[in-house]
Ligand SMILES: Nc1ncnc2c1ncn2[C@@H]1O[C@H](COP(=O)(O)OP(=O)(O)OP(=O)(O)O)[C@@H](O)[C@H]1O
């Protein structure tokens with residue numbers, strides 16, 4: 269099992285630490301604010317009050333033996349860069365750092381952070397994509413120019429079989445799967461319950477309430493969508 | 497084309513406004529900080545200095561005629577809740593609000609926000625999922641208990657064809673597609689270039705550098721993964 273250390277327990281760090289621990293991972297949580305450490309200690313393997321800039325303290329916690337160390341210190345740009353460099357030096361393989369600006373992100377990549385997260389920017393981009401595709405419920409980029417998308421079928425497809433529609437010949441699109449029941453958000457398990465999903469054959473008949481999971485060229489997907 | 501208004505131009509709001517405008521949407525950007533408005537005016541359709549709590553000012557901008565209004569005012573919890581209520585009252589269909597805590601998120605949902613975003617929490621959960629699946633490069637939840645995942649093939653698959661491996665019979669898994677070239681991050685277009693993707697038939701031979709896109713029951717995926 270992978271061993272994680274999370275340095276800095278603001279919103280991002282604490283949610284990450286809890287989420288990893290909840291899924292059964294071993295998590296060391298570190299913050300120099302005692303209250304932050306107290307708030308999380310029952311949800312993680314080990315919670316320690318320490319200054320993440322204190323190399324001796326980190327080595328005393330065997331930081332170099334962790335598979336993945338996350339640095340999420342908020343506004344402390346210099347601190348996070350220095351700590352990322354130190355972690356790289358002592359051989360930590362996965363160094364995840366939360367950035368607070370583009371320049372910060374670039375500097376972190378330069379000093380060896382393996383994954384730089386800028387939640388406000390990253391979520392803004394994902395959301396812009398989904399807001400702009402009103403009947404593409406979920407947009408998953410696959411290959412430059414190609415995508416796997418979910419979409420409601422254009423009305424001219426209702427009641428027709430896949431064999432009749434000949435989407436591959438007419439549009440170069442492949443229907444990978446069809447959701448025959450509406451997705452819904454389960455607030456308890458915090459998962460998307462996507463209803464029923466089936467892999468259709470040529471005789472499968474498309475209905476109005478179905479959601480198609482289609483793969484193909486972006487241009488072809490757009491052409492198909494314009495039939496709506 | 498959908499018309500968007502973004503109230504509050506911090507990191508999230510400004511990235512969202514730019515991202516939407518870049519993709520061709522009509523975007524009105526609003527902030528009461530003149531510098532924030534000046535910084536963005538060349539990247540959006542219209543940028544206005546105004547107090548988002550000023551209902552007259554919003555109505556003068558025809559806020560009720562926008563398809564989607566985003567509220568991202570940072571620490572101003574009360575303000576965002578009041579504005580969300582007002583937007584609902586004047587009939588805006590999509591009200592997206594950035595939350596800064598769980599309680600804030602809940603309150604916003606109660607007053608009618610249609611999409612509540614809490615970037616630090618939402619990204620932390622997504623990242624926790626991907627950190628915990630070391631050879632599942634991308635984990636997309638599909639149906640309760642089922643998933644579409646990307647994974648490196650277990651070594652016993654190398655050099656064998658899909659027909660020989662009989663994954664559907666032995667594991668109940670369907671190989672939807674195979675990446676035959678490594679994904680890489682294009683810093684300019686900011687897209688994942690996923691290399692080449694093909695939809696395999698039974699004669700397709702799996703190689704060590706391939707990435708399989710597999711669909712099936714979570715338990716079966718885990719069984720298959722344990723072969724590694
Ligand atoms: N040198 C340090 N050593 C250990 N912890 C630190 C150090 N400097 C800051 N911290 C902690 O890092 C955390 C940073 O949280 P803060 O909310 O400021 O930022 P963040 O994590 O970027 O924000 P968010 O809450 O949006 O995730 C705080 O809990 C703070 O106590």
Ligand SMILES: Nc1ncnc2c1ncn2[C@@H]1O[C@H](COP(=O)(O)OP(=O)(O)OP(=O)(O)O)[C@@H](O)[C@H]1O
Pocket residue numbers: 388503504505506507508509526527528529532546547548549568569570571572575594
């Ligand atoms: N009443 C208001 N009317 C218009 N703009 C406001 C109002 N109150 C705050 N703002 C603006 O909202 C923006 C909030 O940005 P801030 O960085 O504080 O938070 P945020 O958007 O949550 O954070 P992030 O930068 O992490 O996205 C600021 O640019 C601020 O000027």
